[in-house]
Amino acid sequence: MLQLDYSNPQPLYEQIKEKVKEMIFRGLLPAHQQLPSVRELAAMLTVNPNTIQKAYRDLEIQGYLYSVRGKGNFVAAPTQEHIASQAEALLKDMAVPIKKLRLLGIALETIQNRVVQAYEEKSFSGQAGHDHHEGGRP
Amino acid sequence: MLQLDYSNPQPLYEQIKEKVKEMIFRGLLPAHQQLPSVRELAAMLTVNPNTIQKAYRDLEIQGYLYSVRGKGNFVAAPTQEHIASQAEALLKDMAVPIKKLRLLGIALETIQNRVVQAYEEKSFSGQAGHDHHEGGRP
DNA sequence: TTACTGTATTAACTACAATAGTACAGTTGG
């Protein structure tokens, strides 16, 4: 469901953020769905609760979650504005490699073909997990 | 000519590598052109010689430079194979944001429009304000 | 020889990522 890669130089909390965002985008986590508690998810991933706390906090700041003291963390309702700003950031990211490719003398058509290819490709970490609701139980 | 950004979280040696690569791609540094010595460039950028050494070393490993003990560092002659592998890496980089954009529900056409836009844009590092519109499509 | 080149090594300092432990504040159900 949420697998961490310790050989990845990317920080654990960044990996967690990515996974949660991806699950939200895929619709696996509907709006107002409660997330595992900081301590619970930390136990599931065998990382420190502080690491989860940082991931959740960042996601809250970025507008993906909202957190309620004493209750938990919940998926935020997506706004059109939020999606647009996320898309804009991603489109901007693409500009850098494109400009480098032009400097390398790569034709625009070549790039566009790969864009279509990437867009149509079955995406990364492909398997859909199943929903498993669970209460805390010692 | 080669300006470092200390507010950039990217390591100095990475910034230096990027700049040198860019100058090579732009043809400002022809093959076999001698680069500033490690100590000289370090003095120019007011950074430690070790930082320059690391940048040069990485560029040598990546095939951009060759270095001769006692003489200096020189721009390597570009090979078709080298360019192809660089291009492949950049194309691969583009795949990640594209897949995220699809998850966001962004249309392929929207992405492609921005690809064209980025490709045709003149500016890269530093210079802004010059909106030299060239070509364009009806 | 002298003065330049690249190269290697070690030490120290800083920042960040992560763990560990503790403490406090708010919610909820029995």
Add this chain to the structure above:
DNA sequence: CCAACTGTACTATTGTAGTTAATACAGTAA
């Protein structure tokens, strides 16, 4: 109320990467 859960905050410690610093060694050339 109380116990058990939630989020939140803080300090201390470890490990690693980036950077500076200083020194040394090896090859080239005037």
